[in-house]
Amino acid sequence: MMTVLITGASSGIGEGLAKSWADDGCRVIACGRDAARLEALRQYSPLISLRQFDMTDAQACREALADCRVDLAVLCAGTCEYLDRGVIDVDLIARVMSTNFTGPINCLAALQNTLAPGSRVVLVSSMAHWLHFPRAEAYGASKAALTWFANCLRLDWEPKGVAVTVVSPGFVDTPLTRKNDFPMPAKVSVGQAVAAIRRGVAKGRAHIAFPTGFSLALRLLASLPQFMQNALLRRMVRS
Template sequence: MANQKTILITGATSGIGESLLQRYLANGYQVIACGRNEEKLKQLSDQNSDVIPLAFDITNIEQICNAANKLTEIKHIDILMLNAGDCRYIDNAKSFDGALFASVIATNLQFLGYMLENFLPKVAVGGQVVFVSSSATILPFPRAEAYGASKAGIDYLAKSLRLDLKAENIAVTLVHPGFIKTPLTDKNDFPMPFLLTSEQAANRIYQGVNARKAYLQFPKRLTFIMKLFALLPDFIWQSIALKNENNKRNDK
């Protein structure tokens, strides 16, 4: 198809990434599907000829470079969707797990630099870069030191990059999802209000990216409540967050 658009999606083998892949395929895109699961990527490409499988680990610089070099026939990418990430918690702040902290920061933030180095040059003038961050950056949560810090870093990266890419007419969309049912969130041991499916999240992201919005935050009910608490004195949110954490511990 001569005018077919191309999107690259990281983390395309599960969760929001896989739902995004299906959403964009349904709308006629060619999808460069990135992930570590080679078997799943092959399955996806066997099911649809518009899927280009690209297996690599986003925390391995050499693999990132090799993956980018394999895209010799792809002259340009219309949308670079940086979705892959990790979510793990610091269970004991006093016995802070530095290795876990470093690993989450590296996966969610540090290696985005290498992704941008290798794939941003392929983004066409008039194209888009999409960062999937989190609504967790609105308020501090217990045990979320690593996850929250990494996502807050993504927010700043996206906002700064938006300024520098304006001259290239490349839009930057920053996505703040709330709680989405995925293999990552299935491990959470706390209430997740206004939980959405990955398909619902993908639909919202697709619509927002298609409209070239700078910010996407959903579900609105959750983000409105969080923003309201963020405006109030710190002690109000702290008392709520710590009460929920203490109740969870007492239930164990």
């Protein structure tokens, strides 16, 4: 029976993935901080067990994950906060970087000696760093850093037989995006996100991006000369 560890399992995409893998008979180790939402998830299936910890705390990660032996680790937990009109808020930036970049690395560090050949780690990034969106200084930088880290790690972990996948979602309807006060083109449901991630993982993909049309459109824009990209992105700057 496959064992899947999922961070961010108390909400949104991570919760959807946890339920989906449990539905298919996998043992799921569901991680998060919110005790009530984790407990509700545990009651969903006897195959789900819990680990409650803050992944920005390296020691807490080591203690929570020390006894975990997993076939698949999906590091999905993350946060999104935007800068307001270019005001550099160092506390906000530190929060976003420590959750989206240092947090997954703390988890990887805690798991690295127990991941067996044939296992896979999946890091949930974002398309937000493909273009230099205004207000996304912190969020985009955190996901760019995570993606860079994962793409290097893929090569370094190949010899030990541990695969690394990067997931780049567009907009998904979750508590994270329900705070947004701007149009979110091509937004998909958690169910669609779960299906796309599971399809990509099953095929052993190194990169998973969805929805496909939105991903292609962003890649096309990102291939334009920077001055042309800026002409488009400038329209999104708030006065």
